[in-house]
Amino acid sequence: MERLQKVIANSGYTSRRKAEELIINNHVCVNGEVVNTLGYKVNDNDIITIDGITITKNTNYEYYLLNKPREVICSVSDEVGRKCVVDFIKTKTRIYPVGRLDYDTTGLIILTNDGNLANILMHPKNKVYKTYIAKINGILNEEDFKCLRKGIMIDKRILKIDHFKVKSIDKEKNTSLVEVTIHEGRNHIVRKLFESLHYDVLKLTRSKYANLTLDNLKSGEYRELSSSEVRELYKLG
Ligand code: URA
Numbered sequence: 001m002e003r004l005q006k007v008i009a010n011s012g013y014t015s016r017r018k019a020e021e022l023i024i025n026n027h028v029c030v031n032g033e034v035v036n037t038l039g040y041k042v043n044d045n046d047i048i049t050i051d052g053i054t055i056t057k058n059t060n061y062e063y064y065l066l067n068k069p070r071e072v073i074c075s076v077s078d079e080v081g082r083k084c085v086v087d088f089i090k091t092k093t094r095i096y097p098v099g100r101l102d103y104d105t106t107g108l109i110i111l112t113n114d115g116n117l118a119n120i121l122m123h124p125k126n127k128v129y130k131t132y133i134a135k136i137n138g139i140l141n142e143e144d145f146k147c148l149r150k151g152i153m154i155d156k157r158i159l160k161i162d163h164f165k166v167k168s169i170d171k172e173k174n175t176s177l178v179e180v181t182i183h184e185g186r187n188h189i190v191r192k193l194f195e196s197l198h199y200d201v202l203k204l205t206r207s208k209y210a211n212l213t214l215d216n217l218k219s220g221e222y223r224e225l226s227s228s229e230v231r232e233l234y235k236l237g
Pocket of ligand 1: 102
């Protein structure tokens with residue numbers, strides 16, 4: 001048995017304090033009956049609704065942010081024995097990556113066993129922003145900037161670039177580091193974007209996902225998301 005406000009907060013619906021306000025103000029029902037006392041305890045079988053919406057109870061969801069190294073696949077297992085993102089996380093729970101990064105792409109990936117949140121993050125209508133830093137074999141010119149500002153046709157669909165910035169240029173090596181923010185989840189989309197401008201992506205890393213950044217995580221390191229970070233992600237839905 002757990003306190004109602006705790007179960008609501010753990011579900012990712014809102015904070016513990018807001019859950020308490022909702023309870024006191026008669027927004028919460030347990031098994032169809034309004035409950036407005038804070039000490040009320042519920043069990044796994046109780047159905048909790050807030051303003052008529054049933055919350056998904058969760059006492060054991062897990063959320064991780066991994067800095068994925070190169071040569072790792074975004075999968076839970078691999079037939080040919082390559083390293084998988086889940087191999088980095090010390091848990092007995094069956095978690096999986098939210099979306100994909102290519103085998104050679106590094107950077108920020110979320111892993112969880114929370115299917116509701118994974119669906120929210122992957123649904124195109126929710127426009128989850130992702131920032132990538134690409135090292136390309138060349139230096140962007142005015143014509144490229146125009147294309148990036150206008151959007152680029154890829155596989156018969158326009159890709160809108162929400163933000164881009166040239167971070168640095170190495171004239172000697174003829175390479176650049178370009179930061180792009182997009183809200184699409186199509187496979188290999190950043191590589192295709194630069195290919196369509198006739199550049200190869202030599203290195204690619206995802207530095208930001210929604211409001212989450214890699215901070216000081218080294219390649220292969222991970223951390224758990226805090227409940228307020230999970231709540232913020234839920235708000236994207
Ligand atoms: N776009 C790509 O091309 N590759 C990734 O891994 C992610 C986005």
